[in-house]
Amino acid sequence: MLGNHSSATEFYLLGSPELHHTLFATFFLFYSVTVMGNMIIIVIVCVDKRLQSPMYFFCHLSVLEILITSVAVPLMLWGLLLPGMQAISLTACSAQLYLYLSLGTSEFILMGVMAVDHYVAVCNPLRYNIIMNSHTCIWVVIVSWVFGFLFQIWPVCATFQLTFCKLNVVDHFLCDRGQLFKLSCDDSRFTQFVLFLMAVFVIIGPLIPTIISYTYIISTILKIPSASGRRKAFSTCASHFTFVVIGYGTCLFLYVKPKQTQAAEYNRVVSLMVLVVTPFLNPFIFTLRNDKFIKAFRDVMKRCCQLFKG
Template sequence: MYSENWTQVTEFVLIGFPGSWSLQIILSLGLLVTYVVTILGNLLIIVLSCTDHRLQTQMYFFLRNLSLLELGWVSVVVPKMLVCIITRDYYISFAGCIMQSYLYFLLGTTDFFILAVMSLDRYLAICRPLHYETLMNRPVCVRLVMASWIAGFLWVLSPTILMASLPFCGPNVIDHFFCDSWPLMRLSCGDTQLLEFVAFILSTAALLGSLGLTAVSYVCIFATVLRAPTAKERRKAFSTCASHLTVVVIAYGSSIFLYIRTSETQSMVLKKGASALACIITPLLNPFIFSLRNNKVKQALGDAIRWHRSKGARRL
Protein backbone atom coordinates (compact mmCIF):
# COMPACT_ATOMS: atom_id res chain seq x y z
CA MET A 1 0.00 0.00 0.00
CA TYR A 2 1.15 3.56 -0.61
CA SER A 3 1.02 6.62 1.60
CA GLU A 4 -1.58 9.33 1.22
CA ASN A 5 1.31 11.80 0.73
CA TRP A 6 2.69 10.04 -2.34
CA THR A 7 3.63 12.09 -5.42
CA GLN A 8 2.78 10.75 -8.88
CA VAL A 9 5.81 10.20 -11.10
CA THR A 10 5.65 12.51 -14.12
CA GLU A 11 8.51 10.99 -16.13
CA PHE A 12 10.55 7.83 -16.38
CA VAL A 13 14.19 7.07 -17.16
CA LEU A 14 14.95 4.43 -19.81
CA ILE A 15 18.19 2.61 -19.02
CA GLY A 16 18.36 0.86 -22.39
CA PHE A 17 21.61 -1.04 -22.93
CA PRO A 18 24.18 0.28 -20.42
CA GLY A 19 27.79 0.66 -21.52
CA SER A 20 30.57 3.11 -22.26
CA TRP A 21 29.98 6.16 -24.46
CA SER A 22 31.91 4.60 -27.35
CA LEU A 23 29.74 1.47 -27.07
CA GLN A 24 26.63 3.66 -27.08
CA ILE A 25 27.83 5.37 -30.28
CA ILE A 26 28.36 2.00 -31.96
CA LEU A 27 24.93 0.90 -30.77
CA SER A 28 23.29 4.05 -32.11
CA LEU A 29 24.97 3.63 -35.51
CA GLY A 30 23.82 0.02 -35.65
CA LEU A 31 20.29 1.03 -34.69
CA LEU A 32 20.25 3.83 -37.27
CA VAL A 33 21.38 1.51 -40.07
CA THR A 34 18.91 -1.15 -38.96
CA TYR A 35 16.07 1.36 -38.83
CA VAL A 36 16.82 2.84 -42.27
CA VAL A 37 17.13 -0.61 -43.88
CA THR A 38 13.90 -1.73 -42.18
CA ILE A 39 12.00 1.34 -43.41
CA LEU A 40 13.34 1.04 -46.97
CA GLY A 41 12.80 -2.72 -47.12
CA ASN A 42 9.20 -2.61 -45.95
CA LEU A 43 8.43 0.43 -48.11
CA LEU A 44 9.81 -1.50 -51.08
CA ILE A 45 7.44 -4.39 -50.36
CA ILE A 46 4.51 -1.94 -50.11
CA VAL A 47 5.42 -0.12 -53.35
CA LEU A 48 6.03 -3.32 -55.32
CA SER A 49 2.81 -4.94 -54.12
CA CYS A 50 0.87 -1.79 -55.07
CA THR A 51 2.40 -1.24 -58.52
CA ASP A 52 3.30 -4.62 -60.01
CA HIS A 53 0.39 -6.43 -61.68
CA ARG A 54 1.74 -9.84 -60.65
CA LEU A 55 1.39 -8.89 -56.99
CA GLN A 56 -2.24 -7.77 -57.13
CA THR A 57 -3.47 -10.83 -55.27
CA GLN A 58 -4.89 -11.50 -51.82
CA MET A 59 -1.60 -12.84 -50.47
CA TYR A 60 0.28 -9.64 -51.31
CA PHE A 61 -2.54 -7.47 -50.04
CA PHE A 62 -2.02 -9.05 -46.62
CA LEU A 63 1.76 -8.81 -47.01
CA ARG A 64 1.41 -5.09 -47.76
CA ASN A 65 -0.54 -4.60 -44.54
CA LEU A 66 1.99 -6.68 -42.61
CA SER A 67 4.80 -4.45 -43.88
CA LEU A 68 2.82 -1.37 -42.88
CA LEU A 69 2.45 -2.79 -39.37
CA GLU A 70 6.17 -3.55 -39.19
CA LEU A 71 6.96 0.05 -40.16
CA GLY A 72 4.83 1.32 -37.32
CA TRP A 73 6.12 -1.23 -34.82
CA VAL A 74 9.79 -0.44 -35.31
CA SER A 75 9.07 3.31 -35.43
CA VAL A 76 7.44 3.20 -32.00
CA VAL A 77 10.68 2.00 -30.38
CA VAL A 78 13.82 2.80 -32.38
CA PRO A 79 13.58 6.61 -32.93
CA LYS A 80 13.15 7.21 -29.18
CA MET A 81 16.10 4.89 -28.49
CA LEU A 82 18.26 6.84 -30.93
CA VAL A 83 17.26 10.18 -29.41
CA CYS A 84 18.07 8.89 -25.92
CA ILE A 85 21.51 7.62 -26.94
CA ILE A 86 22.54 10.58 -29.11
CA THR A 87 21.32 13.34 -26.76
CA ARG A 88 22.07 11.33 -23.60
CA ASP A 89 18.61 12.34 -22.43
CA TYR A 90 16.97 9.12 -21.25
CA TYR A 91 13.81 10.70 -19.90
CA ILE A 92 10.32 9.99 -21.23
CA SER A 93 7.14 11.59 -19.91
CA PHE A 94 4.50 9.53 -18.13
CA ALA A 95 1.99 10.14 -20.95
CA GLY A 96 4.62 9.41 -23.59
CA CYS A 97 5.56 6.17 -21.86
CA ILE A 98 1.95 4.98 -21.63
CA MET A 99 1.37 5.93 -25.28
CA GLN A 100 4.52 4.11 -26.42
CA SER A 101 3.47 1.01 -24.49
CA TYR A 102 -0.03 1.14 -25.97
CA LEU A 103 1.16 1.57 -29.57
CA TYR A 104 3.75 -1.18 -29.16
CA PHE A 105 1.18 -3.72 -28.01
CA LEU A 106 -1.50 -2.47 -30.42
CA LEU A 107 0.77 -2.96 -33.44
CA GLY A 108 2.24 -6.20 -32.11
CA THR A 109 -1.15 -7.75 -31.39
CA THR A 110 -2.53 -6.66 -34.78
CA ASP A 111 0.60 -8.16 -36.35
CA PHE A 112 -0.27 -11.56 -34.88
CA PHE A 113 -3.84 -11.33 -36.13
CA ILE A 114 -2.62 -10.46 -39.64
CA LEU A 115 -0.22 -13.43 -39.57
CA ALA A 116 -3.15 -15.67 -38.60
CA VAL A 117 -5.25 -14.23 -41.44
CA MET A 118 -2.37 -14.88 -43.86
CA SER A 119 -2.23 -18.51 -42.74
CA LEU A 120 -5.97 -18.80 -43.35
CA ASP A 121 -5.44 -17.30 -46.80
CA ARG A 122 -2.76 -19.90 -47.60
CA TYR A 123 -5.04 -22.68 -46.33
CA LEU A 124 -7.87 -21.64 -48.63
CA ALA A 125 -5.52 -21.17 -51.60
CA ILE A 126 -3.99 -24.64 -51.25
CA CYS A 127 -6.72 -26.74 -49.66
CA ARG A 128 -9.79 -25.09 -51.26
CA PRO A 129 -8.48 -23.77 -54.60
CA LEU A 130 -11.80 -24.04 -56.44
CA HIS A 131 -13.59 -21.89 -53.86
CA TYR A 132 -10.66 -19.58 -53.07
CA GLU A 133 -11.70 -16.58 -55.18
CA THR A 134 -15.22 -16.76 -53.77
CA LEU A 135 -14.23 -17.20 -50.12
CA MET A 136 -11.28 -14.78 -50.15
CA ASN A 137 -12.39 -12.00 -52.48
CA ARG A 138 -11.25 -8.39 -52.11
CA PRO A 139 -14.10 -7.21 -49.81
CA VAL A 140 -13.46 -10.18 -47.51
CA CYS A 141 -9.74 -9.35 -47.42
CA VAL A 142 -10.45 -5.73 -46.52
CA ARG A 143 -12.86 -6.77 -43.77
CA LEU A 144 -10.35 -9.24 -42.33
CA VAL A 145 -7.65 -6.57 -42.18
CA MET A 146 -10.03 -4.05 -40.62
CA ALA A 147 -11.17 -6.66 -38.09
CA SER A 148 -7.52 -7.34 -37.19
CA TRP A 149 -6.87 -3.64 -36.55
CA ILE A 150 -10.06 -3.18 -34.52
CA ALA A 151 -9.37 -6.33 -32.50
CA GLY A 152 -5.81 -5.14 -31.79
CA PHE A 153 -7.10 -1.73 -30.72
CA LEU A 154 -9.66 -3.19 -28.32
CA TRP A 155 -7.41 -6.02 -27.12
CA VAL A 156 -4.83 -3.76 -25.48
CA LEU A 157 -7.17 -0.93 -24.45
CA SER A 158 -8.24 -2.24 -21.03
CA PRO A 159 -4.70 -3.18 -19.86
CA THR A 160 -3.47 0.26 -20.94
CA ILE A 161 -6.26 2.01 -19.02
CA LEU A 162 -5.44 -0.08 -15.93
CA MET A 163 -1.74 0.71 -16.35
CA ALA A 164 -2.37 4.46 -16.69
CA SER A 165 -4.50 4.45 -13.53
CA LEU A 166 -1.79 2.83 -11.37
CA PRO A 167 0.05 5.02 -8.86
CA PHE A 168 3.78 5.48 -9.49
CA CYS A 169 5.48 6.94 -6.43
CA GLY A 170 9.11 6.25 -7.43
CA PRO A 171 11.63 4.99 -8.30
CA ASN A 172 11.12 5.93 -11.94
CA VAL A 173 13.98 4.03 -13.63
CA ILE A 174 12.85 1.49 -16.28
CA ASP A 175 15.43 -1.23 -16.86
CA HIS A 176 14.57 -1.52 -20.55
CA PHE A 177 14.99 0.34 -23.84
CA PHE A 178 11.27 1.17 -24.14
CA CYS A 179 8.16 1.28 -21.95
CA ASP A 180 7.30 -2.40 -21.83
CA SER A 181 4.49 -3.48 -19.54
CA TRP A 182 6.29 -5.73 -17.07
CA PRO A 183 9.04 -3.26 -16.00
CA LEU A 184 6.36 -0.57 -15.67
CA MET A 185 4.26 -2.78 -13.40
CA ARG A 186 7.29 -3.44 -11.20
CA LEU A 187 7.64 0.33 -10.60
CA SER A 188 4.07 0.84 -9.45
CA CYS A 189 3.47 1.35 -5.75
CA GLY A 190 -0.12 0.11 -6.05
CA ASP A 191 -1.76 -3.28 -6.39
CA THR A 192 -1.01 -4.71 -9.84
CA GLN A 193 -2.67 -8.11 -9.42
CA LEU A 194 -5.72 -7.23 -11.54
CA LEU A 195 -3.55 -5.75 -14.30
CA GLU A 196 -1.20 -8.75 -14.26
CA PHE A 197 -4.15 -11.14 -14.49
CA VAL A 198 -5.86 -9.23 -17.32
CA ALA A 199 -2.58 -8.78 -19.22
CA PHE A 200 -1.70 -12.47 -18.88
CA ILE A 201 -5.13 -13.65 -20.03
CA LEU A 202 -5.26 -11.27 -23.00
CA SER A 203 -1.66 -11.84 -24.14
CA THR A 204 -2.07 -15.61 -23.82
CA ALA A 205 -5.35 -15.54 -25.75
CA ALA A 206 -3.91 -13.33 -28.51
CA LEU A 207 -0.69 -15.26 -28.91
CA LEU A 208 -1.93 -18.81 -28.50
CA GLY A 209 -5.27 -18.15 -30.22
CA SER A 210 -3.71 -16.73 -33.38
CA LEU A 211 -0.91 -19.30 -33.23
CA GLY A 212 -3.50 -22.08 -32.89
CA LEU A 213 -5.30 -20.90 -36.03
CA THR A 214 -1.96 -20.72 -37.85
CA ALA A 215 -0.95 -24.20 -36.66
CA VAL A 216 -4.27 -25.78 -37.68
CA SER A 217 -4.07 -24.09 -41.08
CA TYR A 218 -0.58 -25.42 -41.71
CA VAL A 219 -1.41 -28.93 -40.53
CA CYS A 220 -4.18 -28.97 -43.15
CA ILE A 221 -1.84 -27.43 -45.72
CA PHE A 222 0.89 -30.02 -45.13
CA ALA A 223 -1.64 -32.86 -45.25
CA THR A 224 -2.93 -31.56 -48.59
CA VAL A 225 0.54 -30.93 -50.02
CA LEU A 226 1.79 -34.40 -49.11
CA ARG A 227 -1.08 -35.85 -51.17
CA ALA A 228 0.03 -33.93 -54.27
CA PRO A 229 0.79 -36.32 -57.13
CA THR A 230 4.18 -34.89 -58.17
CA ALA A 231 7.24 -33.58 -56.35
CA LYS A 232 7.10 -30.39 -58.43
CA GLU A 233 3.62 -29.57 -57.17
CA ARG A 234 4.68 -30.25 -53.59
CA ARG A 235 7.72 -27.97 -53.90
CA LYS A 236 5.60 -25.20 -55.44
CA ALA A 237 3.03 -25.43 -52.63
CA PHE A 238 5.70 -25.43 -49.93
CA SER A 239 7.52 -22.47 -51.51
CA THR A 240 4.39 -20.30 -51.31
CA CYS A 241 4.22 -20.91 -47.55
CA ALA A 242 7.91 -20.92 -46.63
CA SER A 243 8.28 -17.14 -46.21
CA HIS A 244 5.17 -16.77 -44.08
CA LEU A 245 6.06 -19.77 -41.94
CA THR A 246 9.58 -18.42 -41.32
CA VAL A 247 8.16 -15.08 -40.11
CA VAL A 248 5.63 -16.91 -37.92
CA VAL A 249 8.34 -18.94 -36.18
CA ILE A 250 10.47 -15.84 -35.44
CA ALA A 251 7.58 -13.61 -34.32
CA TYR A 252 5.78 -16.12 -32.13
CA GLY A 253 8.94 -17.66 -30.70
CA SER A 254 10.29 -14.41 -29.30
CA SER A 255 6.90 -13.18 -28.06
CA ILE A 256 5.95 -16.43 -26.31
CA PHE A 257 9.35 -16.40 -24.61
CA LEU A 258 8.66 -12.86 -23.36
CA TYR A 259 5.00 -12.84 -22.37
CA ILE A 260 3.89 -16.42 -21.70
CA ARG A 261 6.76 -17.75 -19.61
CA THR A 262 7.06 -16.70 -15.97
CA SER A 263 9.00 -13.44 -16.02
CA GLU A 264 10.96 -14.16 -12.80
CA THR A 265 12.76 -17.04 -14.51
CA GLN A 266 14.25 -14.80 -17.17
CA SER A 267 17.23 -12.45 -16.84
CA MET A 268 16.96 -8.86 -17.99
CA VAL A 269 19.53 -9.49 -20.72
CA LEU A 270 17.41 -12.30 -22.17
CA LYS A 271 14.27 -10.17 -21.96
CA LYS A 272 15.89 -7.25 -23.74
CA GLY A 273 17.33 -9.57 -26.37
CA ALA A 274 13.95 -11.18 -27.01
CA SER A 275 12.30 -7.74 -27.17
CA ALA A 276 14.90 -6.54 -29.67
CA LEU A 277 14.31 -9.66 -31.76
CA ALA A 278 10.55 -9.10 -31.73
CA CYS A 279 10.31 -5.38 -32.44
CA ILE A 280 13.61 -4.54 -34.20
CA ILE A 281 15.10 -7.60 -35.89
CA THR A 282 11.86 -9.20 -37.11
CA PRO A 283 10.69 -6.08 -39.03
CA LEU A 284 14.21 -5.91 -40.52
CA LEU A 285 14.18 -9.54 -41.65
CA ASN A 286 10.64 -9.65 -43.06
CA PRO A 287 11.34 -7.86 -46.37
CA PHE A 288 14.40 -10.05 -46.99
CA ILE A 289 12.55 -13.23 -46.08
CA PHE A 290 9.64 -12.45 -48.39
CA SER A 291 11.79 -11.10 -51.24
CA LEU A 292 14.49 -13.77 -51.19
CA ARG A 293 12.09 -16.70 -50.83
CA ASN A 294 9.37 -15.47 -53.16
CA ASN A 295 9.90 -15.69 -56.91
CA LYS A 296 7.17 -13.19 -57.80
CA VAL A 297 8.63 -10.55 -55.50
CA LYS A 298 12.13 -11.19 -56.88
CA GLN A 299 10.83 -10.88 -60.45
CA ALA A 300 8.96 -7.68 -59.64
CA LEU A 301 12.05 -6.23 -57.96
CA GLY A 302 14.27 -7.24 -60.87
CA ASP A 303 11.89 -5.66 -63.39
CA ALA A 304 11.73 -2.45 -61.33
CA ILE A 305 15.55 -2.23 -61.20
CA ARG A 306 15.89 -2.88 -64.94
CA TRP A 307 13.21 -0.26 -65.69
CA HIS A 308 14.98 2.39 -63.62
CA ARG A 309 18.33 1.52 -65.22
CA SER A 310 16.91 1.80 -68.74
CA LYS A 311 15.20 5.07 -67.82
CA GLY A 312 18.49 6.44 -66.50
CA ALA A 313 20.35 5.27 -69.61
CA ARG A 314 17.84 7.04 -71.89
CA ARG A 315 18.35 10.28 -69.97
CA LEU A 316 22.09 10.03 -70.54
Protein backbone atom coordinates in the same frame (compact mmCIF):
# COMPACT_ATOMS: atom_id res chain seq x y z
CA MET B 1 -6.39 7.77 -19.79
CA LEU B 2 -3.92 8.46 -17.04
CA GLY B 3 -6.15 9.68 -14.24
CA ASN B 4 -4.76 11.31 -11.10
CA HIS B 5 -3.39 8.19 -9.43
CA SER B 6 0.26 8.48 -10.44
CA SER B 7 2.85 10.33 -8.41
CA ALA B 8 5.35 10.20 -11.30
CA THR B 9 5.13 12.74 -14.10
CA GLU B 10 7.95 11.30 -16.17
CA PHE B 11 10.23 8.28 -16.36
CA TYR B 12 13.89 7.81 -17.22
CA LEU B 13 14.78 5.08 -19.68
CA LEU B 14 18.05 3.47 -18.65
CA GLY B 15 18.71 1.53 -21.87
CA SER B 16 22.18 0.06 -22.37
CA PRO B 17 25.01 1.43 -20.22
CA GLU B 18 27.82 0.29 -22.59
CA LEU B 19 28.89 0.24 -26.25
CA HIS B 20 26.74 3.23 -27.22
CA HIS B 21 28.36 3.96 -30.58
CA THR B 22 28.58 0.33 -31.67
CA LEU B 23 24.95 -0.33 -30.75
CA PHE B 24 23.83 2.89 -32.42
CA ALA B 25 25.54 1.98 -35.70
CA THR B 26 24.18 -1.59 -35.61
CA PHE B 27 20.59 -0.68 -34.75
CA PHE B 28 20.55 2.28 -37.15
CA LEU B 29 21.59 -0.08 -39.96
CA PHE B 30 18.93 -2.62 -38.97
CA TYR B 31 16.23 0.05 -38.69
CA SER B 32 17.14 1.63 -42.04
CA VAL B 33 17.07 -1.73 -43.82
CA THR B 34 13.76 -2.59 -42.12
CA VAL B 35 12.05 0.62 -43.26
CA MET B 36 13.54 0.56 -46.76
CA GLY B 37 12.88 -3.16 -47.28
CA ASN B 38 9.26 -2.96 -46.21
CA MET B 39 8.72 0.25 -48.20
CA ILE B 40 10.03 -1.52 -51.31
CA ILE B 41 7.57 -4.39 -50.70
CA ILE B 42 4.65 -1.94 -50.35
CA VAL B 43 5.61 0.05 -53.47
CA ILE B 44 6.21 -3.03 -55.65
CA VAL B 45 2.89 -4.61 -54.62
CA CYS B 46 1.03 -1.35 -55.31
CA VAL B 47 2.73 -0.73 -58.67
CA ASP B 48 2.71 -4.25 -60.16
CA LYS B 49 -0.78 -5.52 -60.97
CA ARG B 50 0.41 -9.14 -60.97
CA LEU B 51 0.95 -8.94 -57.22
CA GLN B 52 -2.42 -7.39 -56.43
CA SER B 53 -4.04 -10.75 -55.77
CA PRO B 54 -5.60 -11.48 -52.35
CA MET B 55 -2.39 -13.14 -51.13
CA TYR B 56 -0.32 -10.01 -51.77
CA PHE B 57 -3.01 -7.71 -50.39
CA PHE B 58 -1.51 -8.52 -47.01
CA CYS B 59 1.38 -6.16 -47.64
CA HIS B 60 -0.35 -4.44 -44.71
CA LEU B 61 1.99 -6.65 -42.70
CA SER B 62 4.87 -4.55 -44.02
CA VAL B 63 3.06 -1.38 -42.94
CA LEU B 64 2.65 -2.82 -39.45
CA GLU B 65 6.33 -3.82 -39.31
CA ILE B 66 7.42 -0.27 -40.15
CA LEU B 67 5.09 1.26 -37.55
CA ILE B 68 5.95 -1.21 -34.77
CA THR B 69 9.68 -0.73 -35.09
CA SER B 70 9.23 3.07 -35.47
CA VAL B 71 7.36 3.30 -32.17
CA ALA B 72 10.47 2.55 -30.11
CA VAL B 73 13.64 2.29 -32.21
CA PRO B 74 14.11 6.02 -33.10
CA LEU B 75 13.82 6.93 -29.40
CA MET B 76 16.27 4.14 -28.56
CA LEU B 77 18.71 5.41 -31.21
CA TRP B 78 18.45 8.92 -29.80
CA GLY B 79 19.23 7.57 -26.34
CA LEU B 80 22.30 5.74 -27.68
CA LEU B 81 23.49 8.85 -29.50
CA LEU B 82 23.25 10.87 -26.28
CA PRO B 83 24.39 8.45 -23.52
CA GLY B 84 22.75 8.66 -20.14
CA MET B 85 19.23 8.26 -18.84
CA GLN B 86 16.60 9.57 -21.23
CA ALA B 87 13.51 11.33 -19.88
CA ILE B 88 10.08 10.45 -21.25
CA SER B 89 6.85 11.96 -20.02
CA LEU B 90 4.05 9.87 -18.56
CA THR B 91 1.81 10.70 -21.55
CA ALA B 92 4.50 9.79 -24.08
CA CYS B 93 5.23 6.57 -22.19
CA SER B 94 1.57 5.53 -22.23
CA ALA B 95 1.25 6.44 -25.93
CA GLN B 96 4.33 4.40 -26.82
CA LEU B 97 3.11 1.36 -24.89
CA TYR B 98 -0.38 1.65 -26.37
CA LEU B 99 0.83 1.92 -29.97
CA TYR B 100 3.34 -0.89 -29.52
CA LEU B 101 0.77 -3.31 -28.06
CA SER B 102 -2.03 -2.30 -30.47
CA LEU B 103 0.09 -2.66 -33.59
CA GLY B 104 1.47 -5.96 -32.31
CA THR B 105 -2.05 -7.28 -31.69
CA SER B 106 -3.12 -6.31 -35.23
CA GLU B 107 -0.04 -8.04 -36.61
CA PHE B 108 -0.83 -11.29 -34.80
CA ILE B 109 -4.37 -11.30 -36.18
CA LEU B 110 -3.05 -10.65 -39.68
CA MET B 111 -0.55 -13.49 -39.30
CA GLY B 112 -3.38 -15.87 -38.42
CA VAL B 113 -5.41 -14.67 -41.40
CA MET B 114 -2.42 -15.15 -43.70
CA ALA B 115 -2.13 -18.76 -42.50
CA VAL B 116 -5.77 -19.34 -43.48
CA ASP B 117 -5.08 -17.56 -46.77
CA HIS B 118 -2.22 -19.98 -47.51
CA TYR B 119 -4.43 -22.92 -46.53
CA VAL B 120 -7.05 -21.87 -49.09
CA ALA B 121 -4.34 -21.29 -51.75
CA VAL B 122 -2.82 -24.77 -51.28
CA CYS B 123 -5.82 -26.89 -50.31
CA ASN B 124 -8.58 -25.18 -52.34
CA PRO B 125 -6.78 -23.47 -55.25
CA LEU B 126 -9.79 -23.55 -57.59
CA ARG B 127 -11.95 -21.65 -55.08
CA TYR B 128 -9.18 -19.31 -53.89
CA ASN B 129 -10.30 -16.21 -55.80
CA ILE B 130 -13.90 -16.77 -54.71
CA ILE B 131 -13.16 -17.28 -51.01
CA MET B 132 -10.36 -14.71 -50.68
CA ASN B 133 -11.92 -12.00 -52.81
CA SER B 134 -10.98 -8.33 -52.46
CA HIS B 135 -14.10 -7.57 -50.36
CA THR B 136 -13.14 -10.26 -47.82
CA CYS B 137 -9.54 -9.06 -47.68
CA ILE B 138 -10.53 -5.45 -47.08
CA TRP B 139 -12.82 -6.40 -44.19
CA VAL B 140 -10.20 -8.71 -42.68
CA VAL B 141 -7.59 -5.94 -42.68
CA ILE B 142 -10.04 -3.39 -41.24
CA VAL B 143 -11.09 -5.78 -38.45
CA SER B 144 -7.48 -6.61 -37.58
CA TRP B 145 -6.55 -2.92 -37.23
CA VAL B 146 -9.69 -1.90 -35.33
CA PHE B 147 -9.58 -4.89 -32.97
CA GLY B 148 -5.90 -4.32 -32.18
CA PHE B 149 -6.44 -0.70 -31.19
CA LEU B 150 -9.64 -1.35 -29.21
CA PHE B 151 -8.38 -4.44 -27.41
CA GLN B 152 -5.35 -2.72 -25.85
CA ILE B 153 -7.20 0.28 -24.37
CA TRP B 154 -7.94 -1.36 -21.01
CA PRO B 155 -4.49 -2.98 -20.50
CA VAL B 156 -2.75 0.37 -20.97
CA CYS B 157 -5.30 2.23 -18.80
CA ALA B 158 -4.93 -0.40 -16.07
CA THR B 159 -1.15 -0.10 -16.18
CA PHE B 160 -1.14 3.68 -15.81
CA GLN B 161 -3.81 3.71 -13.10
CA LEU B 162 -1.14 2.25 -10.77
CA THR B 163 0.66 4.47 -8.28
CA PHE B 164 4.30 4.89 -9.32
CA CYS B 165 5.91 5.87 -6.04
CA LYS B 166 9.29 4.15 -6.39
CA LEU B 167 12.37 5.41 -8.24
CA ASN B 168 11.09 6.40 -11.69
CA VAL B 169 13.95 4.75 -13.63
CA VAL B 170 12.80 2.19 -16.21
CA ASP B 171 15.54 -0.39 -16.73
CA HIS B 172 14.77 -0.67 -20.43
CA PHE B 173 15.08 1.27 -23.70
CA LEU B 174 11.28 1.61 -23.99
CA CYS B 175 8.28 1.85 -21.66
CA ASP B 176 8.17 -1.84 -20.86
CA ARG B 177 5.06 -2.89 -18.94
CA GLY B 178 6.93 -5.33 -16.73
CA GLN B 179 9.36 -2.64 -15.60
CA LEU B 180 6.48 -0.23 -14.96
CA PHE B 181 4.91 -2.78 -12.61
CA LYS B 182 8.20 -2.87 -10.70
CA LEU B 183 7.89 0.87 -10.06
CA SER B 184 4.39 0.55 -8.62
CA CYS B 185 3.62 0.38 -4.90
CA ASP B 186 0.14 -1.09 -5.53
CA ASP B 187 -0.77 -4.76 -5.27
CA SER B 188 -0.92 -5.50 -9.00
CA ARG B 189 -1.12 -9.31 -8.92
CA PHE B 190 -4.72 -9.41 -10.13
CA THR B 191 -4.02 -6.90 -12.92
CA GLN B 192 -0.97 -8.88 -14.01
CA PHE B 193 -3.02 -12.08 -14.08
CA VAL B 194 -5.75 -10.46 -16.23
CA LEU B 195 -3.08 -9.08 -18.57
CA PHE B 196 -1.55 -12.55 -18.77
CA LEU B 197 -4.92 -14.00 -19.85
CA MET B 198 -5.32 -11.25 -22.44
CA ALA B 199 -1.82 -11.90 -23.78
CA VAL B 200 -2.66 -15.60 -24.05
CA PHE B 201 -5.81 -14.72 -26.00
CA VAL B 202 -3.97 -12.36 -28.38
CA ILE B 203 -1.09 -14.72 -29.11
CA ILE B 204 -2.61 -18.18 -28.77
CA GLY B 205 -5.89 -17.16 -30.47
CA PRO B 206 -4.38 -16.60 -33.94
CA LEU B 207 -1.90 -19.44 -33.32
CA ILE B 208 -4.71 -22.05 -33.24
CA PRO B 209 -5.97 -21.41 -36.82
CA THR B 210 -2.32 -21.14 -37.89
CA ILE B 211 -1.50 -24.60 -36.53
CA ILE B 212 -4.70 -26.10 -38.00
CA SER B 213 -4.05 -24.45 -41.39
CA TYR B 214 -0.47 -25.71 -41.58
CA THR B 215 -1.52 -29.19 -40.51
CA TYR B 216 -3.83 -29.37 -43.53
CA ILE B 217 -1.24 -27.65 -45.75
CA ILE B 218 1.51 -30.13 -44.89
CA SER B 219 -0.90 -33.04 -45.31
CA THR B 220 -1.92 -31.76 -48.75
CA ILE B 221 1.67 -31.11 -49.87
CA LEU B 222 2.75 -34.63 -48.90
CA LYS B 223 0.01 -36.06 -51.12
CA ILE B 224 1.31 -34.25 -54.23
CA PRO B 225 2.92 -36.95 -56.40
CA SER B 226 5.66 -34.91 -58.11
CA ALA B 227 8.67 -33.49 -56.28
CA SER B 228 8.48 -30.24 -58.26
CA GLY B 229 4.82 -29.83 -57.28
CA ARG B 230 5.61 -30.36 -53.61
CA ARG B 231 8.49 -27.89 -53.83
CA LYS B 232 6.31 -25.25 -55.49
CA ALA B 233 3.52 -25.70 -52.93
CA PHE B 234 5.97 -25.53 -50.05
CA SER B 235 7.65 -22.38 -51.41
CA THR B 236 4.23 -20.68 -51.32
CA CYS B 237 4.09 -21.06 -47.53
CA ALA B 238 7.77 -21.17 -46.54
CA SER B 239 8.22 -17.44 -45.97
CA HIS B 240 5.06 -17.06 -43.87
CA PHE B 241 5.86 -20.20 -41.86
CA THR B 242 9.35 -18.87 -41.07
CA PHE B 243 7.85 -15.53 -40.03
CA VAL B 244 5.33 -17.31 -37.77
CA VAL B 245 8.04 -19.36 -36.04
CA ILE B 246 10.25 -16.32 -35.35
CA GLY B 247 7.39 -13.97 -34.44
CA TYR B 248 5.50 -16.32 -32.15
CA GLY B 249 8.68 -17.72 -30.61
CA THR B 250 9.95 -14.35 -29.40
CA CYS B 251 6.56 -13.00 -28.28
CA LEU B 252 5.63 -16.14 -26.35
CA PHE B 253 8.79 -15.71 -24.27
CA LEU B 254 8.18 -11.99 -23.78
CA TYR B 255 4.45 -11.69 -23.02
CA VAL B 256 2.85 -15.03 -22.10
CA LYS B 257 3.99 -15.27 -18.51
CA PRO B 258 1.89 -14.89 -15.35
CA LYS B 259 4.40 -12.55 -13.72
CA GLN B 260 5.07 -9.42 -15.78
CA THR B 261 8.03 -8.26 -13.68
CA GLN B 262 10.65 -10.36 -15.45
CA ALA B 263 14.42 -9.78 -15.28
CA ALA B 264 15.34 -6.55 -17.05
CA GLU B 265 18.17 -8.09 -19.07
CA TYR B 266 15.86 -10.86 -20.30
CA ASN B 267 13.20 -8.34 -21.36
CA ARG B 268 15.70 -6.15 -23.17
CA VAL B 269 17.17 -9.01 -25.21
CA VAL B 270 13.79 -10.43 -26.27
CA SER B 271 12.42 -6.93 -26.97
CA LEU B 272 15.38 -6.28 -29.27
CA MET B 273 14.47 -9.46 -31.13
CA VAL B 274 10.87 -8.28 -31.53
CA LEU B 275 11.62 -4.64 -32.41
CA VAL B 276 14.92 -4.79 -34.30
CA VAL B 277 16.04 -8.25 -35.45
CA THR B 278 12.72 -9.79 -36.57
CA PRO B 279 11.54 -6.73 -38.59
CA PHE B 280 15.03 -6.61 -40.16
CA LEU B 281 14.76 -10.23 -41.33
CA ASN B 282 11.15 -10.12 -42.54
CA PRO B 283 11.68 -8.28 -45.87
CA PHE B 284 14.28 -10.90 -46.80
CA ILE B 285 12.09 -13.78 -45.60
CA PHE B 286 9.10 -12.61 -47.65
CA THR B 287 10.94 -11.73 -50.88
CA LEU B 288 14.04 -13.91 -51.40
CA ARG B 289 12.02 -17.12 -51.90
CA ASN B 290 9.20 -15.45 -53.80
CA ASP B 291 9.73 -15.79 -57.56
CA LYS B 292 6.76 -13.58 -58.48
CA PHE B 293 7.99 -10.73 -56.29
CA ILE B 294 11.58 -11.00 -57.57
CA LYS B 295 10.35 -10.87 -61.19
CA ALA B 296 8.08 -7.91 -60.41
CA PHE B 297 10.97 -6.14 -58.63
CA ARG B 298 13.26 -6.62 -61.64
CA ASP B 299 10.58 -5.31 -64.01
CA VAL B 300 10.00 -2.21 -61.88
CA MET B 301 13.76 -1.57 -61.72
CA LYS B 302 14.00 -1.88 -65.52
CA ARG B 303 11.17 0.62 -65.95
CA CYS B 304 12.83 3.03 -63.54
CA CYS B 305 16.14 2.73 -65.41
CA GLN B 306 14.39 3.40 -68.71
CA LEU B 307 12.71 6.49 -67.27
CA PHE B 308 16.04 7.85 -65.99
CA LYS B 309 17.71 7.17 -69.35
CA GLY B 310 14.82 8.83 -71.18
